[in-house]
Amino acid sequence: MFKSKGKTVKLDPNTTDTIIGEGSIFEGIIKSDAGVRVEGQITGDIECEGDVTIGDNGHVHSNIVARNVIIAGTVNGNVQARSKLTITAKGKLYGNIKATTLSIEEGSIFEGNSQMGSATESVAAKVELAPNSKASAVKDSAQRVEEEAAYKTW
Helix, strand or coil: CEEECCEEECCCCCCEEEEECCCCEEECCEEECCEEEECCEEECCEEECCEEEECCCCEEECCEEECEEEECCEEECCEEEEEEEEECCCCEEECCEEEEEEEECCCCEEECCEEECCCCCCCCCEEEECCCCCCHHHHHHHHHHHHHHHHHHC
């Protein structure tokens, strides 16, 4: 939020107001009411009401909390997406995931644990994987959890 002559202005979470450009290095905590795009390097946490995009050249050593997260660069840390987390074909994530929807493209790297939504939402959570993706183990694991949850209710 910014203050303008004593008035507080709320930013639109559908816009990107913070860009860490390629060649830039940032250390600290980023809190934003809008979106954040990282093409440079960040060491520190990111808390965002909007979307966070880690570009192809982005390198992040932080925990990320945002509405949607797109990873095309490298993230070392945990990611919590209130809606969708996407790891593109060039993306690398070394950390744990908590998201409602997870999309992992073929060629990406994900090392960590995943939790889809809350315990009551786990059956409704959706996993999207590219055909023949190496991340099919994540989908199989999610299916097993759903099947076990359904079995326990009988």
